Amino acid sequence: MLPTLTDIHAAAVRIAPYAHRTPVVTNHSLNKRLGATLFLKCENLQKVGAFKFRGAANAVFSLSEDEAQRGVIAHSSGNHAQALALAARLRGIPAHIVMPSNAPAVKKAAVAGYGAKITFCEPTLEAREATQAEIVVQTGATIIHPYNDLRVIAGQGTAAVELLAEVPDLDVIMTPVGGGGLLSGTAVAANALKPDIRVIAGEPTGADDAYRSLQAGRIIPSVRPQTIADGLLTSLGTLTFPIIQAHVEQIVTVSEEEIINTMRFLWERTKLIVEPSAAVPVAALWHKKVDLRGLNVGVILSGGNVDLEKLPWL
Amino acid sequence: MLPTLTDIHAAAVRIAPYAHRTPVVTNHSLNKRLGATLFLKCENLQKVGAFKFRGAANAVFSLSEDEAQRGVIAHSSGNHAQALALAARLRGIPAHIVMPSNAPAVKKAAVAGYGAKITFCEPTLEAREATQAEIVVQTGATIIHPYNDLRVIAGQGTAAVELLAEVPDLDVIMTPVGGGGLLSGTAVAANALKPDIRVIAGEPTGADDAYRSLQAGRIIPSVRPQTIADGLLTSLGTLTFPIIQAHVEQIVTVSEEEIINTMRFLWERTKLIVEPSAAVPVAALWHKKVDLRGLNVGVILSGGNVDLEKLPWL
Secondary structure, three states, X not given: OOOOHHHHHHHHHHHOOOOOOOOEEOOHHHHHHHOOEEEEEEHHHOHXXXXXXXXXXXXXXXXXXXXXXXXXXXXXXXXXXXXXXXXXXXXXXXXXEEEEOOOOHHHHHHHHHOOOEEEEEOOOHHHHHHHHHHHHHHHOOEEOOOOOOHHHHHHHOHHHHHHHHHOOOOOEEEEEOOOOHHHHHHHHHHHHHOOOOEEEEEEEHHHXXXXXXXXXXXXXXXXXXXXXXXXXXXXXXXXXHHHHHHHOOEEEEEXXXXXXXXXXXXXXXXXXXXXXXXXXXXXXXXXXXXXXOOOEEEEEEOEOOOOOOOOOOO | OOOOHHHHHHHHHHHOOOOOOOOEEOOHHHHHHHOOEEEEEEHHHOHHHEOHHHHHHHHHHHOOHHHHHOOEEEEOOOHHHHHHHHHHHHHOOOEEEEEEOOOOHHHHHXXXXXXXXXXXXXXXXXXXXXXXXXXXXXXXXXXXXXOOOHHHHHHHOHHHHHHHHHOOOOOEEEEEOOOOHHHHHHHHHHHHHOOOOEEEEEEEHHHOHHHHHHHHOOOOOOOOXXXXXXXXXXXXXXXXXXXXXXXXXXXXXXXHHHHHHHHHHHHHHHOEOOOHHHHHHHHHHHOOOOOOOOOEEEEEEOEOOOOOOOOOOO
């Protein structure tokens, strides 16, 4: 059972009291440079600085009172961890976050700042899953997967609903793709609202499992992916892959250098702080990996969480 | 004759086809930290990355056809130069910009990129004024002063009109103050729309002529002002001073260190690129130079033009 527009509309109502309706900005010099008219949906201005809050909030506020009281859990050191921690705090329930012991101090502090209980483990997937499982047994907490979860996918789709409400005449909608939560939620929403819209994703060459999976017609996970776009290291899931297969026209890959120089250009021209992952779809346009000249292109700027002490172009 | 709300409303209509209606953003962690509810009017997302476009566009589109054809002129190496160049290009008329020969290459390129004719001169005020006067004699161009101009002041006031339309229950409205164009336009608009609103400005200690002028009851220009907030080096003008005297409750001064750490905090938390000048009013709050706890505070984030290769905290 895959999420439908009805699920996404329900998610929109559910999270409306908590999430920002983020602005859509346009930028003349960017458009001139790209030859297309871009409408940037600023999820970097979302709570916790990323679209991830939408999915986490929808999942947390979908729980029954009984489930909710036992708390929620995820293993993540990224934006999902912060998003889940904040959503749980807003509902007044415990959040357990399993993090590798080598996670950056700044990420630990951010998650702790939202009131989550952090459990550290060895930095392997096995250790993370095992630690998570132990806590689930002890507490009865509900696992909220960062993307392979219908409630999360529906939540992520709400950004596209807002964008299309504000700019109905989009020809194309673009997102980055990591695990595929944002892309699949966007694809379901956009396809249902506007069947002729084209859904295109950008992906780093160094973590191109979605590109290869679509080519092969089956999930081919990334092995030791490497990219500065740290939100996109994950591979497609069993729920996100079939949606993407059904509704996404194309996955376009970009190099590390292309990501960094596009990120730099976006900062300079739009005055928005975007993280490398958010620059990925725009990099596909800027580096002419896809020809969308003359079209109205919605782009979901996925997030803005960047270490301001270490900018990649300095 | 000082500008009125009627002038500002006329300006809003005049510039509407050209200027962005910029978003107003709120940020929970910022509010928690400051103890007040801030509504950030994002003029960093305005055309040319600064509120200056509002005033320049109002001035340029106020000219008669005959005046317009002879072009416009200003001496400036900052945001006003870019704003005037773009406004003139949009009207299809010449813009002359007089710049000191030692202006940064990036500023020259930006102004040239908007199609202005740049004339370089010695880096003294005398040379700038003399060069400007020569070009006026040759071309008949209209001087558009960056702030001591009724059309410019009325244009700058349109940001406050938009902000109050979106958030009517503001208790306080804050801007930075340099020459006072933004502050006086904001004060006229806010005072007319909401007579009990408090108008408060932030100013760098290193360029505190407005603070000292209000204390003294007469204009006391800055002598060799020094501040990283390069938009605020100018001193109040004969038009802006009386408006500020009539309508502004308080000018609050902040140190260089306070400006820089507030700017850093704004980048990190709001994901907005703001220039040092834009951080100045927020710094006044953050460093408890003024107590606005529990109040709704509108802040006009004046601009976002920053050299991304040289961040002040690195």
